[in-house]
Amino acid sequence: MSINVEPGKEEIEAFFKSLQDEICQALEQADGKSRFEEDLWQHHSGGGGRTRLIQQGNIIEKGGVNFSAVMGPASVDMKKQLKIENDADFFASGVSIVQHPQSPMVPIIHMNVRYFELSDGTYWFGGGIDLTPHYIDKKQAAWFHEELKKVCDQFDSSYYPKFKTQADDYFFIRHRDETRGIGGIFFDHLNEDTMSKSKSELFEFVKGVGSSFAKIYTHFMLENAELPFGEKEKEWQMIRRGRYVEFNLVWDRGTKFGLMTGGRTESILMSLPLQAQWHYNQQPEEDSKEAETLSLLKKGIDWV
Amino acid sequence: MSINVEPGKEEIEAFFKSLQDEICQALEQADGKSRFEEDLWQHHSGGGGRTRLIQQGNIIEKGGVNFSAVMGPASVDMKKQLKIENDADFFASGVSIVQHPQSPMVPIIHMNVRYFELSDGTYWFGGGIDLTPHYIDKKQAAWFHEELKKVCDQFDSSYYPKFKTQADDYFFIRHRDETRGIGGIFFDHLNEDTMSKSKSELFEFVKGVGSSFAKIYTHFMLENAELPFGEKEKEWQMIRRGRYVEFNLVWDRGTKFGLMTGGRTESILMSLPLQAQWHYNQQPEEDSKEAETLSLLKKGIDWV
Numbered sequence: 001m002s003i004n005v006e007p008g009k010e011e012i013e014a015f016f017k018s019l020q021d022e023i024c025q026a027l028e029q030a031d032g033k034s035r036f037e038e039d040l041w042q043h044h045s046g047g048g049g050r051t052r053l054i055q056q057g058n059i060i061e062k063g064g065v066n067f068s069a070v071m072g073p074a075s076v077d078m079k080k081q082l083k084i085e086n087d088a089d090f091f092a093s094g095v096s097i098v099q100h101p102q103s104p105m106v107p108i109i110h111m112n113v114r115y116f117e118l119s120d121g122t123y124w125f126g127g128g129i130d131l132t133p134h135y136i137d138k139k140q141a142a143w144f145h146e147e148l149k150k151v152c153d154q155f156d157s158s159y160y161p162k163f164k165t166q167a168d169d170y171f172f173i174r175h176r177d178e179t180r181g182i183g184g185i186f187f188d189h190l191n192e193d194t195m196s197k198s199k200s201e202l203f204e205f206v207k208g209v210g211s212s213f214a215k216i217y218t219h220f221m222l223e224n225a226e227l228p229f230g231e232k233e234k235e236w237q238m239i240r241r242g243r244y245v246e247f248n249l250v251w252d253r254g255t256k257f258g259l260m261t262g263g264r265t266e267s268i269l270m271s272l273p274l275q276a277q278w279h280y281n282q283q284p285e286e287d288s289k290e291a292e293t294l295s296l297l298k299k300g301i302d303w304v
Numbered sequence: 305m306s307i308n309v310e311p312g313k314e315e316i317e318a319f320f321k322s323l324q325d326e327i328c329q330a331l332e333q334a335d336g337k338s339r340f341e342e343d344l345w346q347h348h349s350g351g352g353g354r355t356r357l358i359q360q361g362n363i364i365e366k367g368g369v370n371f372s373a374v375m376g377p378a379s380v381d382m383k384k385q386l387k388i389e390n391d392a393d394f395f396a397s398g399v400s401i402v403q404h405p406q407s408p409m410v411p412i413i414h415m416n417v418r419y420f421e422l423s424d425g426t427y428w429f430g431g432g433i434d435l436t437p438h439y440i441d442k443k444q445a446a447w448f449h450e451e452l453k454k455v456c457d458q459f460d461s462s463y464y465p466k467f468k469t470q471a472d473d474y475f476f477i478r479h480r481d482e483t484r485g486i487g488g489i490f491f492d493h494l495n496e497d498t499m500s501k502s503k504s505e506l507f508e509f510v511k512g513v514g515s516s517f518a519k520i521y522t523h524f525m526l527e528n529a530e531l532p533f534g535e536k537e538k539e540w541q542m543i544r545r546g547r548y549v550e551f552n553l554v555w556d557r558g559t560k561f562g563l564m565t566g567g568r569t570e571s572i573l574m575s576l577p578l579q580a581q582w583h584y585n586q587q588p589e590e591d592s593k594e595a596e597t598l599s600l601l602k603k604g605i606d607w608v
Contacts, residue, residue, distance in 0.1 A: 055584070062584070175563040175564075238579070249549070249554050250553050259554060270584055275579065275582075279578065280357045281570045
């Protein structure tokens, strides 16, 4: 019997796989209409993924829940990105989620949890959750951040403030001087050296984050899907989705790295909405709900 | 009286300004309904621009014709981009155009002509025209390339083959392994050293390219706007526009450089369509018009 064995890649990969299953089931149940369809794919250097997409549901218009576990020799681009010189094999696994709802009253959500290791023994965990309401409801924003804080506080009280600030910085559309939404948590390069925690403890944290997703998002699905809206709200949703596209294609490091290094395009771009709009120099009316939301797309807001 | 005086920045800027006027007038006339609206803006370090947008026309749904002439000390980002170490002042002027038509039967077009100089005396011209038909008509594609070849051949018979190849390489959506459309011409860093032509000759070439735009695009507007189409063609247009967004936000050097160095976001992103769509893993039916177009989105096709 082994005691205190650190989690290996098989165990981590198995967790991500079951997390994908659990989340897809919870989303299908909350949606009540559409089911996920699955595409299996293989990576050129080894491993592959399960891309799952739900479309035209009662609540979700287009949503992806991707699992992947890929491996092989680190490419030139990857070595450059990682700032390593020697040849090495890599292993990368994770779950990546974006949900675009039908209704502008239901927020868009994103989550990603991932693990990376090299044959030289280096490894790290990364991930995050962030929420992009088309219309910001301050009470709901506070609830969302409290939920994330609860998850973080189970492991270390320094996590939430640190990872919340990192989310503000990461999910930021620089050319608009706007945050993508109300942020959340974002973390990267978590390992023994950067965090003074054991690998097991860090894995437990990542599990905690991943497992919180279904509860958090189904809450918004069920709470907001019945709220009334009209043409004006629908158009605003299309504009906010345009911003989402801008963030993902211009600034998101994962998307750019994936597209530039030959990742599976359709799995990476499942994060894009079914439909988006760009109106030249669109400005919301003063004192409108849209203007209020825009005024709250700022870094450093203490939602809790 | 001065003979053989090389064109200075004032003359070049004045040409670009009048080119903008001429093109806006021609497009308004062909459209027959909407007029351009103008936004004047100033650049933080000096100069500024005239952004002109036409919307909801008979033929054009959303189109921009931008003129700008900006100047000032080269920023850190710019110096890095230009690979220069010493401080220098820059001057950059040009006209930049993208037209998104209402009808999927009318192609999207892009043109850009520009001039850049540094206080150390270095300068260059750049630019290009490329056409993105939602449905490729081989005869029209040949006509488009012939027109460009005629413009080029007036100056040097080596221009068209060279700049056509460069357009194939530039307007390429690497993560889709698709060209953006049927290409056209693309050139950059034209000066005495790179081209063994005088500055006057190069300016004449750029003028020729710029002045060819109105004739070329109004031809397609008038020729194709009345062609019938239905829901299926409209959806395909939305999907092709999604690809246009992907190219502009992920690969277009001008867009990325502009957004990352504090350019005027609304002027840069006037290139995006009013509306675009992303369907997961959309594949056209075999032997359909859509499949034929997709099969022609390849580099190296000799359209002429």
